Amino acid sequence: MITIKDMADMLGISTTTVSNVIHGKTSEVSQKTVEKVEKLLKEYDYVPNNSARSLTQKCSKIIGVSLKGRKDQYDNIIADPFFSVLLGAIESEIRSRGYFMMIYTSDDISELIRNILTWNVDGLILLGILHDDFVKIKSRYKNPIVLIDSYAPRDIMNYVNVGLDDEKGAYEMTLHLLDRGHRRIAFLADNMEGVDYIRYIGHQKALAKYGLKADSKDLLIIRPGTAEREASMEELFYLSRNYTVFMCCSDYWAALLMSYFSDRGVRIPEDLSFTGFDDVLLSRIIRPALTTVRQDPAKRGRLAVNTLIKMIQEEEIPEWDVKLPIELVVRDSVKTISAYGSYSQENDMSGSCNDGNADE
Amino acid sequence: MITIKDMADMLGISTTTVSNVIHGKTSEVSQKTVEKVEKLLKEYDYVPNNSARSLTQKCSKIIGVSLKGRKDQYDNIIADPFFSVLLGAIESEIRSRGYFMMIYTSDDISELIRNILTWNVDGLILLGILHDDFVKIKSRYKNPIVLIDSYAPRDIMNYVNVGLDDEKGAYEMTLHLLDRGHRRIAFLADNMEGVDYIRYIGHQKALAKYGLKADSKDLLIIRPGTAEREASMEELFYLSRNYTVFMCCSDYWAALLMSYFSDRGVRIPEDLSFTGFDDVLLSRIIRPALTTVRQDPAKRGRLAVNTLIKMIQEEEIPEWDVKLPIELVVRDSVKTISAYGSYSQENDMSGSCNDGNADE
DNA sequence: GCCATATCTTTGATCGTTATCATATAACAC
DNA sequence: GTGTTATATGATAACGATCAAAGATATGGC
Numbered sequence: 001m002i003t004i005k006d007m008a009d010m011l012g013i014s015t016t017t018v019s020n021v022i023h024g025k026t027s028e029v030s031q032k033t034v035e036k037v038e039k040l041l042k043e044y045d046y047v048p049n050n051s052a053r054s055l056t057q058k059c060s061k062i063i064g065v066s067l068k069g070r071k072d073q074y075d076n077i078i079a080d081p082f083f084s085v086l087l088g089a090i091e092s093e094i095r096s097r098g099y100f101m102m103i104y105t106s107d108d109i110s111e112l113i114r115n116i117l118t119w120n121v122d123g124l125i126l127l128g129i130l131h132d133d134f135v136k137i138k139s140r141y142k143n144p145i146v147l148i149d150s151y152a153p154r155d156i157m158n159y160v161n162v163g164l165d166d167e168k169g170a171y172e173m174t175l176h177l178l179d180r181g182h183r184r185i186a187f188l189a190d191n192m193e194g195v196d197y198i199r200y201i202g203h204q205k206a207l208a209k210y211g212l213k214a215d216s217k218d219l220l221i222i223r224p225g226t227a228e229r230e231a232s233m234e235e236l237f238y239l240s241r242n243y244t245v246f247m248c249c250s251d252y253w254a255a256l257l258m259s260y261f262s263d264r265g266v267r268i269p270e271d272l273s274f275t276g277f278d279d280v281l282l283s284r285i286i287r288p289a290l291t292t293v294r295q296d297p298a299k300r301g302r303l304a305v306n307t308l309i310k311m312i313q314e315e316e317i318p319e320w321d322v323k324l325p326i327e328l329v330v331r332d333s334v335k336t337i338s339a340y341g342s343y344s345q346e347n348d349m350s351g352s353c354n355d356g357n358a359d360e
Numbered sequence: 361m362i363t364i365k366d367m368a369d370m371l372g373i374s375t376t377t378v379s380n381v382i383h384g385k386t387s388e389v390s391q392k393t394v395e396k397v398e399k400l401l402k403e404y405d406y407v408p409n410n411s412a413r414s415l416t417q418k419c420s421k422i423i424g425v426s427l428k429g430r431k432d433q434y435d436n437i438i439a440d441p442f443f444s445v446l447l448g449a450i451e452s453e454i455r456s457r458g459y460f461m462m463i464y465t466s467d468d469i470s471e472l473i474r475n476i477l478t479w480n481v482d483g484l485i486l487l488g489i490l491h492d493d494f495v496k497i498k499s500r501y502k503n504p505i506v507l508i509d510s511y512a513p514r515d516i517m518n519y520v521n522v523g524l525d526d527e528k529g530a531y532e533m534t535l536h537l538l539d540r541g542h543r544r545i546a547f548l549a550d551n552m553e554g555v556d557y558i559r560y561i562g563h564q565k566a567l568a569k570y571g572l573k574a575d576s577k578d579l580l581i582i583r584p585g586t587a588e589r590e591a592s593m594e595e596l597f598y599l600s601r602n603y604t605v606f607m608c609c610s611d612y613w614a615a616l617l618m619s620y621f622s623d624r625g626v627r628i629p630e631d632l633s634f635t636g637f638d639d640v641l642l643s644r645i646i647r648p649a650l651t652t653v654r655q656d657p658a659k660r661g662r663l664a665v666n667t668l669i670k671m672i673q674e675e676e677i678p679e680w681d682v683k684l685p686i687e688l689v690v691r692d693s694v695k696t697i698s699a700y701g702s703y704s705q706e707n708d709m710s711g712s713c714n715d716g717n718a719d720e
Numbered sequence: 721g722c723c724a725t726a727t728c729t730t731t732g733a734t735c736g737t738t739a740t741c742a743t744a745t746a747a748c749a750c
Numbered sequence: 751g752t753g754t755t756a757t758a759t760g761a762t763a764a765c766g767a768t769c770a771a772a773g774a775t776a777t778g779g780c
Contacts, residue, residue, distance in 0.1 A: 001477065003736055014760045019738060030758060045500075047477040051411040051420065052736035055765045060411065073641065074658040076448030084444040088436030091465055100475065103461055105451055115460065117361065117407040140405075259645040281433065285619040287647055298434040363766060374730045379768065390728060412766035415735045 002044040011036055022048070050100075054120060063094050063308065064121040066104045066112055069128035069149070070190055070252060073229070077105050081252055081280040082297060083127065086148065089301025090125060097309055109133045113140050123308040126150060130193050144311035146304045151194045152321055160311065161321045162304040166195045169293040169326040170202030170247075173275055176291075176328060177245055178210050181337030182273065186243040188220045188236075188253060196249045199277070203247070218243075222253060233260050240272055244337060251276035251283040251292055258286065258333070269335035279329055288332035295326050362404040371396055382408070410460075414480060423454050423668065424481040426464045426472055429488035429509070430550055430612060433589070437465050441612055441640040442657060443487065446508065449661025450485060457669055469493045473500050483668040486510060490553050504671035506664045511554045512681055520671065521681045522664040526555045529653040529686040530562030530607075533635055536651075536688060537605055538570050541697030542633065546603040548580045548596070548613060556609045559637070563607070578603075582613060593620050600632055604697060611636035611643040611652055618646065618693070629695035639689055648692035655686050 004022070008015045013033065020029050021037040029037075040046075054060035067087070072079040078087065087103075094101045102119060104112050113136070116124060123143055126134065129150045138145070138156055145159040152161035177185055187203055189196035204214040220239065223232045236257060240246065248254040254276035258268055266272050268288060276283050276292035283290035303322065311317055364382075368375045373393065380389050381397040389397075400406075414420035425447070432439040438447060447463075454461045462479060464472050473496070476484060483504045486494065491511050498505070498516055505519040512521035537545055547563055549556035564574040580599065583592040596617060600606065608614035614636035618628055626632050628648060636643055636652035643650035663682065671677055 001480075001736095004738095005736075015737080016739085016761085017759060020759095023738090028758070033758080047474050049415070049480065049736050050478045051414040051480065052765090053738080054411040055409070055415060055736080055767095056738045057765090072445070072448075074445060074449060076445060076452070076658070078438070078448035078451060079441070079445040079641075081439070081441070085432070085434060085436060085439040088432075088438035088465070089434060091438060091463055092436070095464070095466060095471075100479070101463055103451055103463065104455070105448070106455060111455075114407050118410045119460070120361075120409065120411065255645050256641075259647075262647070281439075281616075282642065282645070285615050285642070286645060287619075287622070298436070364768095365766075375767075376731085376769080377729060380729095383768090388728070393728080409766050412735090413768080415737090415766080416768045417735085 001049070002046055003049070004046075007037065007040050007044070007046065010040065013037075022046075058120075059122050059312070060120045061098070062100045062102055062119050062121040063305070064102050064104065064116045064119075064124045065090060065127070066124065066129065067127045068105070068107065068130070068133075070250065078103075081282050082250060082278045085280065085297040086127065086301045089298040090305055093302045093305040097305065099309070109136050113137060116141055123312045125304055125308060128194060130191075144308055146308045146311075148300065148304055149195050151197065158311070160307050160317055160319070162300060162307060163195070163321065163323055164295050164300075165323045165326050166198040167202035167205070169277065169295075169328075170199035171206045172202075172326075172328045173247060173277075173291075173293055174203045174206030175209070176330065177247065177273075177275065177334065178206065178212075180273075180334055182245045182334075183212070184218075184243045184245070186218050186220050186239070186246050187214075188222055188246055188248045188257075190222055190249055190253075192219075192221065199249060233257060237261060237264060237266075240266070243272065245273035245275065245334065247275050249277050251278045251280045251290060254290055254292070254333075255282050255286050258290075269333050273334040275334060283329075283331070291331045291334045292329050293326050294329045295324065300324055361409070362406055363409070364406075367397070367400050367404070367406065370400065373397075382406075418480075419482050419672070420480045421458070422460045422462055422479050422481045423665070424462050424464065424476045424479075424484045425450060425487070426484065426489065427487045428465070428467065428490070428493075430610065438463075441642050442610060442638045445640065445657040446487065446661045449658040450665055453662045453665035457665065459669070469496050473497060476501055483672045485664055485668060488554060490551075504668055506668040506671075508660065508664055509555050511557065518671070520667050520677055520679070522660060522667060523555070523681065523683050524655050524660075525683045525686050526558040527562035527565070529637065529655075529688075530559035531566045532562075532686075532688045533607060533637075533651075533653055534563045534566030535569070536690065537607065537633075537635070537694065538566065538572075540633075540694055542605045542694075543572070544578075544603045544605070546578050546580050546599070546606050547574075548582055548606055548608045548617075550582055550609055550613075552579075552581065559609060593617060597621060597624060597626075600626070603632065605633035605635065605694065607635050609637050611638045611640045611650060614650055614652070614693075615642050615646050618650075629693050633694040635694060643689075643691070651691045651694045652689050653686050654689045655684065660684055 004015045004018045008018045017029055017033060018037055021034050026034050050061065067077045067083055069077055069083065070080050071077050078084055091101050102121065104115055106112055117140065121143065124141065124145045125148065126145060127148045129147065131151050131153060134150065147159060147161045150161065174185065187200060189200065200219065207214050220236060240261065246257065254274045258274050261272065262268055268274060274290065276290045279292045279294035283292050307317065364375045364378045368378050377389055377393060378397055381394050386394050410421065427437045427443055429437055429443065430440050431437050438444055451461050462481065464475055466472055477500065484501065485506050485508065487508045489507065489510045491513060494510065507519060507521045510521065534545065547560060549560065560579065567574050580596060600621065606617065614634045618634050621632065622628055628634060634650065636650045639652045639654035643652050667677065
C-alpha cells in the first residue's frame with residue numbers, strides 16, 4: 001500500500017502538499033504540482049488509510065447500526081423480513097453518502113457501547129431499542145442517534161425518532177375489523193414497549209369509538225426466543241378458539257401462525273381471520289394474502305440515514321419525532337362476519353345497526 | 361474518552377506499563393502496579409481506540425462481507441430470505457470471535473476494493489461473487505478470502521470456498537422429478553456463473569441417467585433488476601405452458617412465481633409443479649409447501665467465519681473447497697404424473713418401465 | 721563491595737494522516 | 751531599496767496505541 005509519504009518522497013515534495021491536493025485544496029498548490037501529484041495518485045491508485053484519518057480527525061466516517069427485536073428460527077434478527085429490507089435500504093444509503101456501516105445485533109448493550117466507542121462511530125441508528133438500553137447508550141455516547149421503531153422519550157436530547165404513525169395504523173386496522181363484524185379480537189404483540197405499545201393505544205381508541213373496551217386478557221404477548229417459539233404457538237393455538245381474528249403486530253408472525261394453524265386444520269379466514277403489520281413481500285405471497293398495514297421501509301431507511309448525517313454535519317433538524325404515513329392494505333385474510341351486520345357506510349352489505357354492542 | 365496516556369499520567373507511570381496490563385502481560389509488571397492500573401481501567405471504563413490500534417499493528421479486526429446477487433423489489437440484496445439468514449449467522453459469529461463486520465452490497469467492484477483497502481480489513485467473505493470480479497479483487501487485496509456461493513477457480517491462492525454439494529442437490533432434485541413422471545422440466549437460474557452452473561451440471565447428469573439430454577431452450581435465465589422483474593415473470597408465464605415443472609435455483613423465485621402464476625389461474629401443482637433451493641422459512645409457510653433442497657445457512661455462515669479467522673491467524677486449512685451436505689425435502693409442490701408411471705424402486709406405484717424415453 | 725541475574729519501568733520511534741504555523745519565493749507599489 | 755501582499759511549500763507536532771530496546775531497581779552469590 002502506497003502512502004502519502006511515499007509519494008511525497010518520490011516527487012521530492014512534502015506530505016502536506018500531497019495531502020492538500022488529495023483534499024482539493026488546489027488554491028494553495030501550484031498548477032504544476034497538482035498535476036504531478038494527481039498523475040501519481042492515479043498511477044498507484046492511492047487509497048487513504050482511514051484508521052489514520054479517524055485518528056487525527058474527530059470523525060471516523062462510520063455509522064453504527066444496532067438491531068434488536070424478533071428473532072427467526074436461527075435466533076437471527078437480520079433474517080426478519082421487515083428488518084432486512086430496512087437494513088438493506090440503510091446500507092445502500094450509508095454507502096452512497098460516503099460513509100461506512102458497522103452492524104451490531106448483540107443483546108449485550110455493554111458490548112454495543114464498547115464497540116461504538118472503540119471505533120468512535122460518527123452516528124448511530126438504533127432499531128427496536130428498549131428504553132433502558134437507550135438511556136444507557138446515551139450516558140456514554142454523545143454523538144447523534146436516530147431511532148427506528150423504538151420508544152422515544154422526550155427528555156433526552158440529540159436524537160431523532162424516525163417512526164410511523166403506528167397509532168393510526170392500529171386504529172384503522174381495528175376499525176376495519178370492527179367494520180367487518182369482528183368483536184372477539186386478539187391483539188398480538190412482541191412486547192409492550194416501543195411501537196407495539198403505541199399500536200395498542202390506537203387499538204384501544206378504535207374499540208372505544210365502537211363503545212367497546214379493550215380487555216387485557218385479549219392482549220397476547222408472543223414470547224421471543226427460539227426455544228419458546230413452539231410452546232408459544234401452541235398456546236396461541238389453544239387460545240385462538242376464543243377469537244374471530246388475530247391482529248398481529250408483524251406480517252412475520254401473522255404468516256408463521258397462519259401456516260402453523262392451517263396445518264392443524266384451522267381454515268383461514270373462515271375459522272379465524274388474521275392481520276399483519278409492515279406489508280413485507282411475504283404477505284403478498286402467502287394464501288390467503290394478508291390484510292396488513294403498509295409502510296415503506298426503503299424510504300424510512302433512507303430518511304433515517306439522511307437525518308443522521310445532517311445531525312453529524314450539525315445542520316438544523318426540523319423535526320424531532322417524524323411519523324411516516326401508513327396505509328391499510330385489505331387482502332383476503334379477514335372474513336366478513338355477516339351475523340353482526342355491517343358497520344361502515346361504504347360496505348355494500350345491509351344489516352342491523354347495533355353499533356357499539358360488545359358480543360361477550 | 362480516556363486514553364492510555366491519561367491513565368499513565370494519573371498514576372505517574374509510563375504508557376507502556378498500562379498497555380502491558382491491558383494486554384495481560386502481567387509477568388512484566390509488578391502485582392502492585394497491575395492492581396492500580398486495573399482499578400483505574402474499571403473506574404473509567406476504558407475502551408481502546410481501534411483506529412490507533414490498527415495503525416500500529418497490521419490488523420484491523422475488521423472482516424469485510426460483500427453480497428452480490430438476487431435483488432428484491434427494493435433492489436435490496438440483504439432482504440433476500442436466504443442471504444439474510446446467512447448474513448445473520450456471519451454477523452453473530454464475527455462478533456463472538458471478537459471481530460467487527462463491515463458490509464458492502466455495491467455492484468461497483470472498484471468501490472468495494474477501495475473500501476476494503478481503506479480500512480485494511482483482515483479478511484473478506486464474498487457471497488455470490490462472479491469470476492472476473494474475484495480476480496480483480498485478488499489482484500489488489502492480499503489478505504485471506506472465503507467464498508460462498510461462488511465459482512471457485514483453482515489457480516488462485518489464499519482463499520477457501522465454503523460451498524454446498526450443489527451438483528448433488530440438483531441431481532437428486534431432478535431424479536425426484538423424473539421419478540414422479542416429469543419429462544418437460546424447465547431449469548430456472550439466476551445466471552450461468554457460479555453455483556447455478558454447477559447445479560445445471562447435476563441436472564444434466566440426472567437427465568442423462570434417464571437417457572435424456574438437457575436442451576438449452578429449457579434453461580431459463582431470470583433477468584435480475586427491479587425494472588425487468590415484471591417482464592421476466594410474464595415471459596416465464598408465457599413459457600410455462602411448455603413444461604410440467606419449474607425447477608428453480610432459489611426458494612425465493614419459486615415462491616414469487618408461484619404466487620404470480622396462481623393469481624393468473626394456474627393451479628399448483630396440478631397444472632404446474634415447482635421446486636426450490638435453500639429451504640428458507642418461506643418455503644414452509646407458502647401453500648402448497650415447497651419441495652426444495654435443504655441447506656443449513658447458519659452452519660455455513662459460522663464455518664465461513666471460522667475458516668477465515670483460521671486463515672487470518674495463519675493456521676493450517678485442511679480443505680480448499682468445502683462442500684457441505686444438502687438434503688432433498690419433499691413437500692407438496694410437485695405433482696406425480698401417473699401417465700408416465702414410476703421409475704424409482706422405492707416408489708409404491710407400479711407402472712410401465714419405459715426407462716429413458718424422452719416424451720417430446 | 722562487585723558483578724550477575726532477574727524483575728520492573730521508561731524512552732523513543734513508529735504507523736499514516738492532518739493541522740498549525742512558519743518560511744520561502746515572487747510580484748508589485750512606493 | 752524597502753515594505754506589503756499573495757502564493758506556494760515545508761517543518762513539526764499531534765492523534766492513540768504498540769513495540770523494541772535501553773535503563774533502573776532489586777535480589778542474590780561470592
